[in-house]
Amino acid sequence: MNQRPQGGANSSPDHLPTQYVPAEVEGKLYERWVERGYFEADAKSDKEPYTVVIPPPNVTGSLHLGHAFEHTLIDALTRRKRMQGYETLWQPGMDHAGIATQNVVERELAKEGKSRHDLGREAFVERVWQWKAESGGQISGQMRRLGDGVDWSRERFTMDEGLSQAVQTIFKKLYDDGLIYRAERIINWCPRCLTAISDIEVEYQDDDGELVSIRYGDVNDGIVVATTRAETMLGDTAVAVHPEDERYKHLIGTEIELPLTGRRIPIVADAHVDPEFGTGAVKVTPAHDPNDFEIGQRHNLPSLNVLDEHGIITAHGPFQGLDRFEARSTIVGALRAEGRIVAEKRPYTHSVGHCSRCKTTIEPRLSLQWWVKVGPLAKAAGDAVRDGRVKIHPKEMESRYFGWVDNLHDWCISRQLWWGHRIPVWYGPNGEVVCVGPDEQPPTGDGWHQDTDVLDTWFSSGLWPFSTLGWPEQTDSLAKFYPNSVLVTGYDILFFWVARMMMFGLYAMEGTPPFHTIVLHGMVRDQFGKKMSKSFGNAVNPLDWMDAYGSDAVRFTLARGANPGVDVPIGEDWVQGSRNFANKIWNATRFALMNGATVEGELPPAERQSTADRWILSRLNSVVAEVDAYYDDYQFAKLSDTLFHFAWDEVFDWYVELIKTTFAAGGEAADVSRRVLGEVLDVTLRLLHPVVPFVTETLWTSLTGGESLVIADWPSDSGFRDAAAEQEIATLQQVITEVRRFRSDQGLQPGQRVPARLDLDGTPLAPHEDAIRSLLRLQPAGEGFHATASLPVAGATVALDLSGAIDFAAERKRLTKDLAAAEKELAQATAKLGNEAFLAKAPDHVVDKIRARREAAEADIARIGAQLKSLPEA
Template sequence: MTDKIQRPDSGPNSAPELPTQYVPAEVEVPLYERWVERGYFEADAKSEKPPYTVVIPPPNVTGSLHLGHAFEHTLIDALTRRKRMQGFETLWQPGMDHAGIATQNVVERELAKEGKSRHDLGREAFIERVWKWKAESGGQIAGQMRRLGDGVAWSRDRFTMDEGLSRAVQTIFKKLYDDELIYRAERIINWCPRCLTAISDIEVDYQDDDGELVSLKYGEGDESLVVATTRAETMLGDTAVAVHPDDERYAHLIGKRIKLPLTDRTIPLVADAHVDPEFGTGAVKVTPAHDPNDFAIGQRHGLESIEVLDERGVITVHGPFQGLDRFEARSAIVAALRAEGRIVAEKRPYTHSVGHCSRCKTTLEPRLSLQWWVKVEPLAKAAGDAVRDGRVDIHPADLSQRYFDWVDNLNDWCISRQLWWGHRIPVWHGPNGETVCVGPDEQPPTGEGWTQDPDVLDTWFSSGLWPFSTLGWPEKTPDLEKFYPNSVLVTGYDLLFFWIARMMMFGLYAMDGQVPFRTIALHGMVRDEHGKKMSKSFGNVVNPLDWMDTYGSDAVRFTLAKGANPGTDVPIGEDWVQASRNFANKIWNATRFALMNGATVEGELPPAEKLSATDRWILSRLNTVVAEADAYYEDYQFAKLADALYHFAWDEVFDWYVELSKTTFFAGGEQAAVSGRVLGEVLDVTLRLLHPIVPFVTETLWTTLTGGESLVIADWPKDSGFRDTAAESEIENLQQAITEVRRFRSDQGLQPGQKVPARMDLSGTKLVAHEAAIRQLLRLQPEGEAFQVTATLPIAGATVALDLSGTIDVTAERKRLTKDLGAAEKEIAQANAKLSNEAFLAKAPDNVVDKIRGRLSKAETDVTRLTAQLDSLPEA
């Protein structure tokens, strides 16, 4: 395909030239830097163009590009590149998250190598050390984004700890505090003994662990009862036993006190409807300081809360267990209870769900703690209403219920973290218990005894402001006026709870009821080719940069887009990236061929009356594909979009139109010039359509083909409305005819390039205009003097007679076809027997019956085809 056809009237080749091979490594990096230098990705708030805004889900400053990032960024980049081509003032807002716990852990590990802790440095020096690390090592993902081709506005790069974003955080904290939507209270939180901080519910990873279930006897004689626990060490903090008020087994004990084993305390037995009388013994130990359900029972009954574990999970109660780690204490306490005869039953292993820190994987500890909270009820209601009333669309729509299930049942949000790196809570505490919340333009109180709250805010607090804090809020900036609300948020369905709900609550609250984005387009998770979650422990994690180095960024992008069905997980394997690399090479080689053989974009398209049926067909199909691409983009159907463009480009343009046009190019003259202009038009539009997904190869080819400045700023194709159903029908018949003869040739064992003499009777059909193309594509020679008809094929109302004498072993071929015919006839008999059996049809599932019907239909087709082939064979 890469060789130039020598036309009889061809002169010197003045067409633009391309290298024989496409080498991504030589193109991608310099091409991207040229885009950035020319400012193609920047956005102007003063522009009169309609805005289109997307924020990048800010990756952690500690992170590096993984396949999930590459997947998400490919989709966002495709959307923004198309909108830019459509004439929108497009802003893809980049930035990174300070990632409080993760970043602090990284720097603390560095300090540990020096034999130091953050406490050795002190708070201010430690924070300086984190900023230094950020400047030197943080943000490597930005360079990787450039490799992928992300068309972000780099001049607007933001960081959640930037001065402007910090001002936004302080402003909204003050506003929420003044509106009594932020408060401080002692409650049970998820505590990480490793990170030494509270973490939110959504940052808890639950997994099934093998533990133990121990049944303990409290009290003596008739006034005893049995409770079961997986955390025996917490019994030291028990302040009650609870039973259901209607449980007659314990009615005589309600209100009495029983002795707590291993202590000198007695505890009451209380009646509480929360207790399930059908579960276990129907009696539960109540430890208000170390369990959220127990805390609620304690609140209802005025129970004391006794903390028995410190911040590192070490027993603090005076006695033989003091100083033991929680897991050491568990074994020691069970042993002590066993010695007293208090163990009624033990089950090991006992598999149960246990919460772990999503950052360090440490087993979490429910712990009573004084923390800062957001009262979410009014905020969550507004977030739910915005989707219910249609101001925000969730795509795909069937994921809306997950969103409602979350926002309609949100608990108050613990926003304080016991860290040093992050946005420090803007509250000062006075010597006499005073509390003052300070806004960004206010002076904190001074004087002896005033101190700032030591905690910092949850990372999700600042990232929840991302759609408007990056645009200059709380100031009323031109950027905010132009680019808010965002047009669409593209992110994984797993962030519905972590991030999306936070942005919805804060956006509606801070922006006077204006939604943060109009559409939430949710995608799935990237998995390996077997559908398995990617994990270091599984050994199936892929570094996308490795694939980019080997196959090019376009190949990785196209593979990811091809798997992107809305809200559905995406399996991906290296062989699929190889196939996408082959597609990029196909585009390259086909365009190179076209340039060498007269493809041009110069001048207007010739009028329809000057176009061949093949020309009219491809132009008709081109406009249909433009319309399909627009529809798929608007519905976020990236997989369908990529599939449609792939098959149009490879199958229809390169494998059919180019091949059918070769005879025209060979003949030269006016019709060759017409087809050259049509081919140039088709390539021009096809490259534009492909550009948002595969920007590098298309840019290189398009600028060579058209001489244009850049596809990044070129116009997006429009459906002209041209359709030619007659030409489409004509070429469809032509394709069927060629395909049928090719199948026959293959069945006869002929090599693809083997030439066969043929007589063609195409009279009375529209195939007559395509005889030259048919002969070329099928390697059919004109009949010679010794022509002997050995096979006749009826195709699309015409006849093709072939001379196969001397080309095949007729006896062996007849034997093979007869065997295949017998197998097909046997299949028909078996299928008919089952389909005529009423008892079978009554019991068989619909999918089984449909499968049998499909086998029957195929077998019937095979019988017709094989019979025709046998009839067409010459006598042996």
């Protein structure tokens, strides 16, 4: 079936401890893989490339379950492709995370009683680099714990020299092409971080506030507006109504007094206003609301900025110097004193934007910023998916992608920070503006200075698929590994990151998209489906689970829950179950080694194999084909589940048990089964390796003597199938399962032996009598045998003598009680289903549930009746 590994003969089982202890295996194995260069990609190789980039974690971050989940999926893909013979690159690196990193270092400075302004820009940036060298990037070590097969020799950082050159190059190109410009627009401002942030970095939550209705003007010509942000009225420059609203047509074009300010403002007609909402009139504050800004542009209204960067009122008057929230209540009090408050509603629950990093309430604010004109870039990103150059998996996620890229607003890329890529624009003493490329000298002389802002972190991470390969230089790596084969990422950053990479990749690489396929996965949640959060008390550190159960157990649990685009619930008991699976693999392989399982030589021909041998090899090939199909469709949960049930149920619980009698008998049949068992374990360990690399590597090298599974061949389907053997073993399994169930129903212990007579004549089971007796703990029917139960199954008959094995009177009493309970359940379900009034009112799912209860009760009655009938009379 597969090319044999290169290496020595099989290892002794003595080399495998009796128990698998992950902590004694994982770290040493990983370092050996790295030292031997297994994960390093060769740009000059003639192999077909397979490239995946790691979604770069923040330099401030540590491994969380979301990382562990995503990394497990990528590692599984890349390990398989490497085994399939591809030149495989999994590109690692970290993001400089502008706001988050600056906040961390500023908190460190605060402990010393300093701020960044005490150090100055240059010294502060040097301090951040120092922090990165000493404390940043701990996630790299945690990725090693997980087993990430990344090419560490290529590790990149979004602020390193090469990537900085890429950032400056594309900024200059976009600027020269008229796709980057500077303008005053409404942005999301964080008064805590003191910077603009993008729409997608704003988290909305329902807050309790107040809704106040205020009369502008006097009683006769007054108009009522409602607001949750009374403090912004100081910056109102109009009131807007719908042009067709009959209530206000006579006021359009007139002016009205703005309370508390002494100013008069116009009433304008704008179709944006919804006449059905509230009073049908809205206050217009162009400098503090994005919709109001658009109205202001259409009507040439002035924009009055009445809040500074800290959220402090700057407008002249009695409210100057007040914090925005203090000003809100003070202004409402002043309006109330003038009799202008028409209505108040508190608490008024409404959606409020918060900074995703510090949770401060966002302030919409008119600000001079740098912008990317995204129209043509977004169209190209949409076209690449529409014309099939890029596929999104699962396909139903396409609509979310199009909903975003087809409606993108221009992107604010400037941030008022010191840590990050500084905007490469210089201003001259006479109003000159010069954008400088990476190979150009900035202007010098009196009055020239560089823009103080830095670029949004997502600007540099949007270049990740090609900047990490050396662009703008035309490197061998860029030629070999661009575009990426697949991007694996969460649907939650489809807009943050994926769209930006699509726009920049198509733009910089002359229409070649950054990847062929986008695979979107869901979020990791707790076992009840609830979002994990420290505030909820359900957040999990995956390292704790790795310490307790091993990295393989965590990986297998995550992969087994990974259905495309669907959130992944996970609980500790599931990780324990995966640990048990790893132990099962370990124990089964030790058994195989102790019994001489081998991979040496060719497989014996089918005519020399037993039915069980042919069955397991037939099933093995089917599983290889199934797993390949699932990998190609990114169905990680299905491929993991397939491997789990094949390995545990079919190989360990059936095949190994069936051949124990063959091993005991010895001879040629035993030798054949040893070779078949070696083959099955060899292939099964290869199939499992991408998901559970550590335990499989340890076992496979012991079994085969091969160098490493990382560089072993991926299994292929030989095409061998034996439907007759599969049917024969299915019949055997049916007999054994039915008799085991009967034994359990009778209260027999699993290891308890009872006399039995087997009538297998005329069935394909005759050659399996020894195995049947062994698996069912059945002794031969000796002298004095008296059949107390006879079970006809699949054409065979199994007669059991249970006299002396169980207390028939007690068993009859127990079964009679169970029968009465089943009959009561049947009567109740039947009565409900016979009630026409109930059926008319009950939802379909309730009726279906009661039908299922009735069917289950009927089955229980039949089963218990058969058991009672099988018992001898007292």
